[in-house]
Amino acid sequence: MGILKRLFGTPATVQQLPAGTVTVDRQGQVVTSTVSSVIPVALLESVGRDVLELFREARAAQSPLAEVSLHFVSLRITARELRGGAIIFLFPQSATFTTQKTAHP
Amino acid sequence: METRHKILVLDDDADWLALCREQFSALPSHPEVLTARDAKRALALLETEKIRLLVSDLKMPRIDGLQMLAIVRRRFPATRTVVLSGMEDEEYRSRAYALGVDLFWLKTELQRNIQMFNECLESLLGQLDREGGDTGFRGVQSKSLMDIVQMECLARTSTVLRITRGPLVAKLWIQEGELIDAECEGARGEAAFGRLLAWKTGTFENLPAEPERERTIQKPVNTLLLETAQTLDETAHPSAEPDSVESNLHRQTMWKLAQLTREGADFVVVVPLAGGEPEAMGTQSVGPLADWARRAAEVARRLGERLEAGPLSHIAGQAADRQILMLVREDRAFLVGWPADALENLPEKSRKLVASWES
Numbered sequence: 249m250g251i252l253k254r255l256f257g258t259p260a261t262v263q264q265l266p267a268g269t270v271t272v273d274r275q276g277q278v279v280t281s282t283v284s285s286v287i288p289v290a291l292l293e294s295v296g297r298d299v300l301e302l303f304r305e306a307r308a309a310q311s312p313l314a315e316v317s318l319h320f321v322s323l324r325i326t327a328r329e330l331r332g333g334a335i336i337f338l339f340p341q342s343a344t345f346t347t348q349k350t351a352h353p
Numbered sequence: 354m355e356t357r358h359k360i361l362v363l364d365d366d367a368d369w370l371a372l373c374r375e376q377f378s379a380l381p382s383h384p385e386v387l388t389a390r391d392a393k394r395a396l397a398l399l400e401t402e403k404i405r406l407l408v409s410d411l412k413m414p415r416i417d418g419l420q421m422l423a424i425v426r427r428r429f430p431a432t433r434t435v436v437l438s439g440m441e442d443e444e445y446r447s448r449a450y451a452l453g454v455d456l457f458w459l460k461t462e463l464q465r466n467i468q469m470f471n472e473c474l475e476s477l478l479g480q481l482d483r484e485g486g487d488t489g490f491r492g493v494q495s496k497s498l499m500d501i502v503q504m505e506c507l508a509r510t511s512t513v514l515r516i517t518r519g520p521l522v523a524k525l526w527i528q529e530g531e532l533i534d535a536e537c538e539g540a541r542g543e544a545a546f547g548r549l550l551a552w553k554t555g556t557f558e559n560l561p562a563e564p565e566r567e568r569t570i571q572k573p574v575n576t577l578l579l580e581t582a583q584t585l586d587e588t589a590h591p592s593a594e595p596d597s598v599e600s601n602l603h604r605q606t607m608w609k610l611a612q613l614t615r616e617g618a619d620f621v622v623v624v625p626l627a628g629g630e631p632e633a634m635g636t637q638s639v640g641p642l643a644d645w646a647r648r649a650a651e652v653a654r655r656l657g658e659r660l661e662a663g664p665l666s667h668i669a670g671q672a673a674d675r676q677i678l679m680l681v682r683e684d685r686a687f688l689v690g691w692p693a694d695a696l697e698n699l700p701e702k703s704r705k706l707v708a709s710w711e712s
Contacts, residue, residue: 263661294659298652305648306670309641315671318653319700321663325656 265323265340272296274332283338299327299334358384358478359402363395363421364410364437373408373437380471382478392416392424399429406477411438411445419445422452433477437463443519450556457558472561498550499578501557506530506574511562518555520704525549526566532577533568538709539615542569543577550581609634609710616706619675619690623710626650626684636690646679646686653681667700678703 268283276297278289306313317326324339362373370388377386387402389395391413398404407425411418422434435456436449446457456473463470505512509530516523523537537545613621613635620635624646631643653665668679676691678699689703
């Protein structure tokens with residue numbers, strides 16, 4: 249028993265993309281979240297810290313940003329600055345087919 | 354008895370198929386339109402019916418359009434193929450043409466250019482008549498644009514060459530073997546032709562001729578090709594004389610400034626990500642913006658890896674007085690500043706500007 253598993257290994261796991269809204273304070277600690285509890289809080293906090301860094305660096309560059317969006321192929325992260333912290337929206341992207349459907353009359 | 358051509362339309366959307374059937378049946382040659390909702394059914398029809406033209410979508414369940422086109426190209430080489438897709442990514446266009454597709458058309462453009470699309474279909478069906486169905490060669494590989502233009506002119510054809518390079522689109526109007534007009538990156542006529550010939554790669558397609566097109570190019574095509582080749586050679590191997598170097602730099606600066614103004618952008622900062630001097634136009638805050646771009650590229654790389662979110666498309670930022678858009682191309686980041694009230698498709702406009710800037 250288990251010889252097939254030993255031969256072929258366990259199947260690769262697919263990480264679920266986070267979806268929902270997170271608010272973080274100025275230290276990047278999660279204040280509220282609607283993201284599934286499957287996603288570790290530490291991961292959300294690291295996203296929060298990265299986003300706050302972008303706002304901070306933009307201020308340092310004399311070009312303060314009210315909103316920043318990172319568009320990845322499968323995920324969009326939109327963040328708005330919020331009294332030192334930020335509100336972060338995580339939208340998984342359902343690939344390229346929206347255009348195709350809307351093109352239909 | 355006159356035989357009607359058969360067109361097969363492959364798409365997983367039933368409403369779309371009904372619309373295509375109605376549309377293509379009304380073509381002047383009154384072709385018979387068959388439809389299939391999946392590749393399996395389409396292949397069965399290709400086996401049993403004498404299909405002259407296949408119009409296929411790209412995104413379909415099980416066998417997708419690109420796989421289907423590869424099969425058709427191998428098993429039914431005489432069948433002309435047209436892609437009618439909603440996928441706006443230029444990569445799909447390139448991949449489709451690499452598979453030997455005769456025409457790639459976006460569904461989103463169909464409504465605007467239905468007349469031209471119909472003419473292209475008629476032209477493809479007409480070609481089959483002239484060629485007897487399965488004669489002639491297709492596919493031009495590893496040929497420069499100069500070769501392609503020369504071939505078209507020597508053949509004394511009348512056509513419109515639509516050339517695509519990433520987000521950039523250019524057109525050449527050829528009438529009975531004479532080049533009569535060109536459009537490229539906002540320029541027209543000889544200037545556009547010169548600009549276009551500097552493109553090293555791209556895809557092209559033949560559209561129906563436009564005999565009514567106003568003539569803006571008076572020089573014979575060979576003279577123009579010779580002059581352009583000379584100019585390109587001088588640009589590639591600039592003379593060491595200070596005057597010439599200065600003049601070249603001045604010309605490049607003016608060109609970039611013209612692109613910036615034409616697109617309506619406020620500034621562009623080009624940042625080598627591995628370090629080095631950024632290049633900028635339209636802003637005084639080059640250093641701080643370059644620092645932000647480097648930091649943003651690093652943050653995006655980290656986030657992308659951690660969340661397994663795939664490659665970065667772009668970063669958009671909204672400030673009180675402007676919008677910024679950042680694209681990463683290999684080892685450089687392009688930060689484009691736009692007015693706060695710019696509402697058009699900024700990612701697409703930025704891509705065009707960057708592609709033009711890089712060329």
